[in-house]
Amino acid sequence: MKLNRRNFIGSAAAVSATLSAPMVMAGSHGKPKVVVIGGGAGGATVARYLAKDSKGAIDVTLVEPTRNYYTCFFSNLYIGGFREFSSIGHTYGKLAAEYGINVIHDWAIGVDRDAKTVTLAGGGTLPYDRLVLSPGIDFKEGAVPGWDVSAQQKMPHAYKAGSQTQLLKAQLEAMPQGGTFAMVAPPNPFRCPPGPYERVSMVAHHLKTNNPTGKILVLDPKPKFSKQALFQEGWTNHYDGMIDWVGPDFGGDKVEVRPDAMEVVIDGEVTKVDVCNVIPAMKAGKIAEIAGVTNEAGWAPVHAATMATKADENIHVLGDSSAQGDMPKSGFAANSQAKVAAMAIRGALTGSKVFPAKFTNTCWSLIDTDDGIKVGASYEATDEKIAKTDGFISKTGEDAALRKATYEESVGWYDGITSDMFG
């Protein structure tokens, strides 16, 4: 599987045609049709809940190019050596067999909002009554000077999980003793606010045992980041002197990369590095832009109570791609939003009861063995946005038993959310 297909909607056509035979649409029984694009945290959940709760009253089609979905959540733990790669991979067999979802492995390349149809790279056309987009993120072109997706083999982003994650881990393992691992961190807003810093922790964990003189250089355009006090305390406790975090005061916002030379240029000063993880600025998955539901910033504004887009009431956008208000872009959030959307869509198409929307999120991060932290909040739908109502965060100085329990919770959550997504 070549992951760079993900980033080239155009060139996907040729590949996908061989991937999946043209789909014959199930004969219409006059049932309302929902097409879901993207089988990740938001898309798999919404498809499963629609199929499960409508008990066959809605025709659900899920379009997802990959047969194996690798979760970004826990992909850092794979990099740190806490998980096997296979343990973060999931397939769509149950969604098709047990829930009767029509799973099509293909790329969606076009949306005709007047005809209410989706075009597939493999040539098929899917009619819909409601369309749900949960295509995750794409990268903004030119966000990091010197980098574009053609450089991702030399300087991986590993911010869509799969072969990119494996590549980054292989590069880390191949790093010379005393070498430098650089990360170019993204500006806000981006997928998984603690993600880059959990990754730094996991890289440090690997280096501590395998390459103790190795160094980590984090180049960050942001003056502060998620769970910063907790991460920095953890870095001092576990990896003292190994991690150098360079914020905008010291040029973290003026970074250029040279993939061929393996160099980073920080405010004009050239540094040679051994591994360079470039996480560029992000925007909604391209198909949201193609559907014409995104704003100038590149995200799709939605109504909080239904996750329907402000541009088109028949198109819902979930997860990372949506501009919804206060929720972070996380798998937990996408899963939570999907359930609200499923309820609203079912209500609109079959007249089933609609209860007030509620959302929650918790993001765990692992700093070192048995040292887990978390941040979470609850939310409600207002006319304007998804608004935060309550929240909590781990504290600095917590004892080892609590941190271990927190880590164990995250393992339980992983099993919970993945079975909530894939059945």
Place this chain on the structure above:
Amino acid sequence: MNGMKHIIMSAVVACFAQTAVAERADGDAERGENVYKKCSSCHKVGDGARNRVGPQLNLLFQRPAGSIEGYKYSNSMLRAGADGLVWDYTSLDTYLENPKSLISKTRMNFRGLKDADDRADVMAYLRQFSDNPANIPEASPTFVGTDHSVDPEILALQGDPEYGEYLSSECVSCHQIDGADTGIPSITNWPTEDFVVAMHAYKDEKRIHPVMQMMAGRLSAEEIAGLAAYFEKVGE
């Protein structure tokens, strides 16, 4: 209305009784030795006491819950310990009154001591096997509240399992619907009463856990009843 008043009254009385217990430097240790017979089939205390069905109870005061090395606690007890539960007058009084109201899945199969004097006396007895018994610090600040008993009117609510099913979608991102309990406890097929008591203990912040306090905090008593009704039967 009369019933309601009665409940409020008895709650107030219970509160006073509680303070009285906490302030009484030592209950009657001699009487306590007798009460302890109810425990001794499972617990040993004193010189050389070893773990039996339950953990040994030496140096119990100010000991974190679930902390005796080599004893196999329930996951719930270990979690309570990790969350900061420490044995002192207040927490022991709650646990001994009704073990499952404090730690719902505790392996201690003991109905509890309903009589406050019995509890005070057995604690006085156990205190003799703690270090420096005259000088026991105040209740740990993280442990709030003393009584997990829930208003009978709340317990009597008939939950709507259909509403519960809708609400449950929020829970199953963490609690697995098939009852597996890797890292997060299983909440399926519980007796509804235990479920309701546990949820109200979080809601009233008597049980410590930030996620669950937040989750339960915004649920009404009716919603909790609905969830209890749904989770009781799920998968059957």
